[in-house]
Amino acid sequence: MKVKFKKIGFILTFWALANIAWAQNLAFITNQLENTVSVIDTTSKSVIKTIEVGDKPAGVIASFDNKHVYISNPGNQEINVIDTDSLEVVKTIKLGQAPLAMTLSHDNQTLFVADWYMNRVFSINTQSLEIENQYEVGKSPSGLAISSDDKLLFVANKNNNSVMFIDIDSGKIQSEIQVGTAPFGITVDYSKQLLYTVNVQSEDVTVIDIKNAKVINSFPVDTFPYIVSIDEAHNQLFVTNKRDNSVSVVDRTTFKEIKKIEVGEFPEGINIHPDGQSIYVANWFDGTVSVIDTNTLEVTDTIETGEGSRAYGQFIIER
């Protein structure tokens, strides 16, 4: 009996160690001013590879199966597909005039890309890489997200100060909701069924109830805010303030500010790490990534990436 326990203990220890060794989560940071993507190993917090991509890479989205990362390049109008095993661009699609924001269906079958100049969202079959549909949206669609059932697209139209709900099957605009001035990033809170739209010029965040397609709240942040990331475990929201070099931490229930954390200069893309213990922020001006501890709300690490780090989208994968 005793021996058996020892054996189980040994196996468990081995399993845990093996997991630590194999769980290599990666962050893919688009560097818009040097046409590369920095791949950060989030365990060692170091860049393990720099991948050449298209021109002016900005948007990024990791597939739900963690196998691919898509990069949007408004400079030469292409989407690059990166294989997360080989860390190489395996495919490229030409598209539109200025592809920027992206979202992906939860079955990984359809990639949606908003075109900044064409006021349109393309849907792309991720197997064939063919364009399947085109949706007319508002002016300068800057933020894009998808509902949990993959039936609705949420589009932030920067120059209409609105968020549109687009029915993916019919292509119809189901609702158009006025938000603050110049909405940019849009983030879905799946467990609360809320949308957070960050308004660059009115410097606030609009909270939308998805079911009723209604604005239920808004809260101020700081200068030139960009996008929200959700920390469910601590019930807080993190918002990048590009021209304040800070991240606002906001209570997810009361929408009151808990703290403002100084990060690198001109922070843009922001993601919660899959383990919920840290937040990654890409600093455009510095070409760095700040890592914030979600418990202490302090910056624990700063990682050098590349010129113009933007990482606009979902940029961390689990491996």
Place this chain on the structure above:
Amino acid sequence: MNYLKLCLLSILLIPSLVFAHGPTPLKFDIEVEVNASPDEVWAMIKQPCSIKEWNKSVTECSATGEGLGAFKELNLDNGEVIKEEVTKLQDDRKKMLTTLRVEEGRVIKGMPIKSMGSFISVSENGSGSKVRIRGTAYSAFVGKSPPPDQTDSVCKAAVEAFHTKTLEGMKTYFDAK
């Protein structure tokens, strides 16, 4: 006009006040060493029209207010007018953000940008100061094929040239004092 009409009208007017620009922010970062104390340099930077003393391209300057919210109009030697507002002021860090916006449809000759956010900051440098202007600008042209005089590189060069003139003029000004 009744209230409802006014509301409708204001909704219609909102989009025209919003500023369209390209998807790639342009970056600039220029620094100069100045022979004066940070306090002295900072005090002058905060006067909205001090730029006229430094930047030879600025022929006239008129300003309303001072500090946060100060608004200025600069006449340039090529006949253009640019408008800037102080949108952030951090006295403790000797750092200030000035935001420039260009009305929809207007292209500034020689500097075809839509908007610009410029941080100017002063730091200690031996017995003198270092003054740095850094920030981001967006080109005005909307579309993937801008004419040759409105490309991102033209915008970036123009913005850098303008800020360099300010900083070099500042150096000369304090050297002569």
